[in-house]
Amino acid sequence: MKEQFVGKAAEFKDGDRRIVFAGEVEIGLFKDNGQFYAYSNTCLHQFGPACEGLIIAKVDEPLNADKTSRGMQFSETELHFVCPWHGYEYDLRTGECVADRRMRLRKYDVVQKGDELYVLA
Amino acid sequence: MDLVSDRGRRITVDELNTTQLLSHARKEANKRKLDDVLIVDVDAHHYENEHMQEILPFMPNDVQRQLAMASTARRGPGGSLVPGQVGYQDMGGRVTRYPLRGSEKTGEGKIRDVQLGHRWMDAMSVDYSCLFPTGMLAIGLHPQKEMEVELTWAYNRWLTEKVLPDSDGRFYSMLNLPFQDPDACLRMVEEFGHRKGVTGFMVTTVRHLGVHDNAYMKTYRAIEERGLSLAFHSGVNWGETVFRGLNRFISVHALGFSFYNILHCTNWVINGMGERFPKMPVMWIEAGLAWVPFLMQRLDHEYMLRSSECPLLKKKPSDYMRDMYYSSQPMEVQDMGALETTFRMINAETQLLWSSDYPHWDFDLPTVIWDLPFVSEKAKHNILGGTAARLFKLPPRNEKQKANLAKFGNVAA
Numbered sequence: 251m252k253e254q255f256v257g258k259a260a261e262f263k264d265g266d267r268r269i270v271f272a273g274e275v276e277i278g279l280f281k282d283n284g285q286f287y288a289y290s291n292t293c294l295h296q297f298g299p300a301c302e303g304l305i306i307a308k309v310d311e312p313l314n315a316d317k318t319s320r321g322m323q324f325s326e327t328e329l330h331f332v333c334p335w336h337g338y339e340y341d342l343r344t345g346e347c348v349a350d351r352r353m354r355l356r357k358y359d360v361v362q363k364g365d366e367l368y369v370l371a
Numbered sequence: 372m373d374l375v376s377d378r379g380r381r382i383t384v385d386e387l388n389t390t391q392l393l394s395h396a397r398k399e400a401n402k403r404k405l406d407d408v409l410i411v412d413v414d415a416h417h418y419e420n421e422h423m424q425e426i427l428p429f430m431p432n433d434v435q436r437q438l439a440m441a442s443t444a445r446r447g448p449g450g451s452l453v454p455g456q457v458g459y460q461d462m463g464g465r466v467t468r469y470p471l472r473g474s475e476k477t478g479e480g481k482i483r484d485v486q487l488g489h490r491w492m493d494a495m496s497v498d499y500s501c502l503f504p505t506g507m508l509a510i511g512l513h514p515q516k517e518m519e520v521e522l523t524w525a526y527n528r529w530l531t532e533k534v535l536p537d538s539d540g541r542f543y544s545m546l547n548l549p550f551q552d553p554d555a556c557l558r559m560v561e562e563f564g565h566r567k568g569v570t571g572f573m574v575t576t577v578r579h580l581g582v583h584d585n586a587y588m589k590t591y592r593a594i595e596e597r598g599l600s601l602a603f604h605s606g607v608n609w610g611e612t613v614f615r616g617l618n619r620f621i622s623v624h625a626l627g628f629s630f631y632n633i634l635h636c637t638n639w640v641i642n643g644m645g646e647r648f649p650k651m652p653v654m655w656i657e658a659g660l661a662w663v664p665f666l667m668q669r670l671d672h673e674y675m676l677r678s679s680e681c682p683l684l685k686k687k688p689s690d691y692m693r694d695m696y697y698s699s700q701p702m703e704v705q706d707m708g709a710l711e712t713t714f715r716m717i718n719a720e721t722q723l724l725w726s727s728d729y730p731h732w733d734f735d736l737p738t739v740i741w742d743l744p745f746v747s748e749k750a751k752h753n754i755l756g757g758t759a760a761r762l763f764k765l766p767p768r769n770e771k772q773k774a775n776l777a778k779f780g781n782v783a784a
Contacts, residue, residue: 296736297395304465306376334392334467336733 256360256367262286267331269302272371277358278302279369282329282342288358288369289345298335300355305331308341308348374464374471387471389487389730393494399738400496407771408752409781410737411759412492414604414656414698414726415500417484417534418472419507419526423452425533429525435518452522454512457609459620466732485537491729492541495736498756498768502534502542503573505731508606511578516551523549527563535568543763545571545602545654550578553586560593570763571600571652576631577608583642591644595651600762602654603639605632629662636666636692643683645691652762654696657728661703664716667692693718696762698726699754700735711745720750724759749779757781 254272262268262281269291270277276291278301293300308325329342339348345355359370374384390397400406419426423443430436439452461469477486484502492500507526513519527546535542546563548556556572563569572594574582582603594601607627608614614630617623632655639645639653655663670688674681684691697717704710717723728734740746740754757779759765764783767773776782 292395296738297399299392299395303467304374304376306463306465332462332465334465337462337465339465 251359251370253361253368254371256369258365259362259367260365262367265305267301267305269299270369270371272369275371276301277369277371278331279360279367280305280331280342285343286360286362286367287342287345288360289340290356290358292355293333293335293338294347294353294355295333295336295338298333298338300333300338300340301331303332303334305329305342374467376464384467384471384474386474386476387468388475389468389490390494392468393491396494396736397496399736400494403738403741405496405737405741405755406769407775408496408737409756409760409765409767409772409776410495410497410499410725411756411763411765412495412497412500412727412729413654413724413759414503414700415488415491415497415729416503416505416731417488419504420453422484422529426525426529429528429532430521431524432517432521435521439518439521452518453506454509454514455506456509456607458607458623460732462732468730469732472730482534482537485534485542487730488538488542491727495727495729497727497737498772499541499543499759499763499765500727501570501763502530502544503604504547507547508575508604509577509608510547511550511575511580512608512610513551516549519551520549520555523547524555524559527559531563531566531569538568540568543568543570543765545569545573545600548572548574548590550574550580550587553584553590556587556590557593560590560597560599564593564597564599569599571602573602573604573656574635575606576603576635577606577627578631581638582635583638583644588647591648591651595648600652600654602656603632603635604656605629605658628658632658633662633666637670640670640688640691641681641684643681645694646683646685649694652696653694654698654724656698656726657700659701659703660697660699660710660713660717660723663692663697664709664713667716689716693722696722696724696758698724699740700726700728701733702735702739704739707744710743714746714750720747720753721758723754725755752776752779753781 256270266281268279270279277288278291280287291299291301308328308330309322310325311322312320330339331342332339341348345357347353361368427439464470477483510519605628607624609623614623667689674688725740737755761781761783767776
């Protein structure tokens with residue numbers, strides 16, 4: 251594993267994202283709630299730039315006790331990022347494809363040394 | 372510009388650049404050396420509604436033209452000329468090329484849609500694309516027959532006189548027929564059938580008219596006599612009576628494209644059109660493939676019981692369906708076994724034609740065919756472009772493509 255320099259940790263605000271190149275490998279780095287997450291930027295569907303699209307909350311459809319739907323609403327807790335080519339949606343905290351959680355993007359470790367951020371690729 | 376996410380979150384994006392957006396497609400094409408393979412996209416699109424000011428002056432009737440141009444000037448691109456569709460193709464902005472499309476810069480010289488087309492074709496290693504409109508796929512819902520004729524006539528003139536000649540020979544088309552007016556369909560074939568880049572004609576299938584009606588036989592005969600092809604291009608229509616009970620776009624989209632092709636293909640087969648026009652290549656576009664085995668099974672089953680209702684047929688409905696061609700996109704790949712069976716049932720090696728449908732939201736790359744584990748090398752070359760090269764007489768663009776076409780028997784006569 252090689253440490254690939256990403257940038258200064260202080261440069262990242264919550265909700266920021268950056269694409270990091272480690273040779274031929276493209277990695278998407280996200281910051282959410284103070285945590286860093288890094289995934290392969292190649293969509294599991296047709297190789298699209300999975301990490302470069304919209305970041306958007308999961309859509310929920312809560313049911314009432316009688317099984318009637320309360321309609322669709324955005325989740326307050328789960329955030330997704332979406333491949334801009336076709337809309338494949340991934341859980342930002344796990345890299346799982348939300349339509350089939352058996353599939354997940356390759357995850358990369360993020361290391362902070364002082365104020366410097368690295369991904370292990 | 373800003374892309375609006377949930378709860379007002381905004382993501383700033385400078386501009387769309389198709390080459391950059393599709394850079395991974397180029398990388399995958401390079402890995403597979405796809406530039407050595409002649410690739411024909413039999414179904415690609417552009418947004419003609421953004422060019423109505425250029426198209427409408429080609430409308431032949433003075434009064435209809437003035438009506439249309441006044442409407443467009445007042446309401447902006449497209450105005451209210453073509454029946455609109457309720458839908459969310461962009462998935463709330465998740466498919467970013469929709470909201471960002473207007474931000475993409477093009478240079479002087481070539482027509483904007485040609486420049487954009489060449490960008491995505493180069494990224495995917497596509498040599499030729501069959502260019503179809505977007506909004507006008509719903510022209511069959513137009514309440515005015517004469518306006519359908521006027522608009523398709525104007526679009527076909529603009530396409531063949533401005534767009535195709537500007538594309539360095541890389542775009543061709545199958546021209547939209549004003550199907551509500553059978554006489555106008557024939558005039559369209561007579562006027563446009565010989566034009567450069569026209570390989571055939573296309574019926575948009577979001578409509579209810581019977582494709583077997585006697586009124587259309589002269590048009591089909593004219594197409595066949597000219598050695599051209601006929602395509603049926605499917606679409607979506609949430610206003611369709613049977614779909615009004617569906618509450619999500621995913622449902623309407625999944626069923627709609629298949630539904631209209633099933634409807635018209637059934638009439639085509641049961642009424643013996645394959646017997647009447649055996650030399651005319653017929654192609655079914657943009658409904659994926661899963662509907663084809665279903666319809667083959669269903670029609671064959673009924674035919675064995677009720678052959679008296681289809682006296683023109685000399686073989687089973689599925690045999691006629693195997694004589695026709697199918698565009699691949701959106702290819703359903705979730706059950707590889709079912710897909711392999713589908714390939715067998717349609718004789719994919721000779722009857723399947725790859726298509727991207729780009730820039731629409733559910734486009735496919737050539738890799739969807741190239742990477743299939745159960746398809747022979749010959750079949751891959753045929754499906755990606757060899758069969759289309761033969762059908763539409765498209766020449767190779769480099770020596771390796773030429774050698775591959777020759778190797779698999781796909782050199783155009």
